[in-house]
Amino acid sequence: MAEFINLALLALLALTALRIIFLKDLFSVVMLFGIYSFLSASIFLNLDAVDVAFTEASVGAGISTVLMLGTLALTGRKEKASKHSSCLPLVVVCVTGAVLIYGTLDMPPFGDPNNPAHQHVAPRYIEESLKEVGLPNMVTSVLASYRGFDTLGEVVVVFAAAIGVLSLLGIRRQKDELVADTGLKEHRVLHVIAKLIIPLIILFALYVQFHGDFGPGGGFQAGVIAAAAFILYTLVFGLKRTFVVVSPKFLAWMASIGVLVYACVGLFSMFKGGQFLDYNQLAADPIAGQHYGIIIIELGVGITVFAAMLSIFYAFESQVERSNVQ
């Protein structure tokens, strides 16, 4: 049954991707891309990657789509026909594809427990992580503890990308007299619904943040979901009112504080006599130390991802509002 679902989802995915090639209307392209992300999230779920499915659904289908729509609002929604012939790209793609397919024949068969990928470090994670880290969710154990240094790097990359977007676009502070309130003022229903669901989204984000040790979830997903709540607020009530709630300057502080919290946990464990990010040193009992460490660094991750995603959205949205005013 699982294979059948997998096959059906993969077929839908391939069809969606094919359709994107031929569409010239970029709005439809972006919407299809959202569907593509959701379908791939379902496939990840079917392949047991629950945390990945969660992330793909909130990030790929949510934030990416919003950012692409924001870009379309600035660049126009039609793709113009190209004068170049599509023969050469097609030949290149077919040849590369044929070579890759030939390469897959040397891959180990799908799902075999004896595959090389399952022999090296994975058995230790699966068998020992409950004893060594004390969390049921192995993905969180590996993410935050075994590979904590790697995750610190990823958080810094997200932080750096946010700085990059801000320096390219910048968040413009509008002069109050010049700019009228934007947002969907006329839509009463949207106002009421948004006010009802925004607290629930934030509550859900907090649940995902603190329940990530036991079930799917964690700082990355929670940060994105919390940002989605404020993105919804901005879309309905306008940027000016959102700046009152969460100002861009506050976000800049938060993004750096998240990274610093993460790095400081590492430094603190060094001062206690261990290695960088060795949580066993944080408390007398190693398992308790692991718990403290993981909760704090997940909080750092959540804060940085939230602030980075929301700042990036602010940057795009303030460009859109500026072009609407002109």
Next chain:
Amino acid sequence: MSFVLDYYNYWVVVFLMMTGFYIVISANNLVKKIVGLNIFQTSVFMLYITVGKVSGGTAPIVTEGVSLYSNPLPHVLILTAIVVGVATTALGLSLVVRIKRAYGTVEENEFENKDDAI
């Protein structure tokens, strides 16, 4: 038949990868190119998750009565890669916005020869 069952996941991944690749090299519009890049990226994610799957296994969260789990390592790598991916996509999109402002167009064939005008 079992041969097909063993490999069809990889083949779909290759197909998606090539679709994304084709969009990147043939599309004229920069936003569409970025969509293509994202399709390519997602297909790589799927390759990793496919490698991590163990037949008959379950999600890598310790549960009583279960002894066979899928490999958690690819999940960790891809989870962080997705978030980094959206951050870099945002960077790419903001470059597109700047190109629009500088050249007045995001169609590749239209701004190719405009360098002198600026």
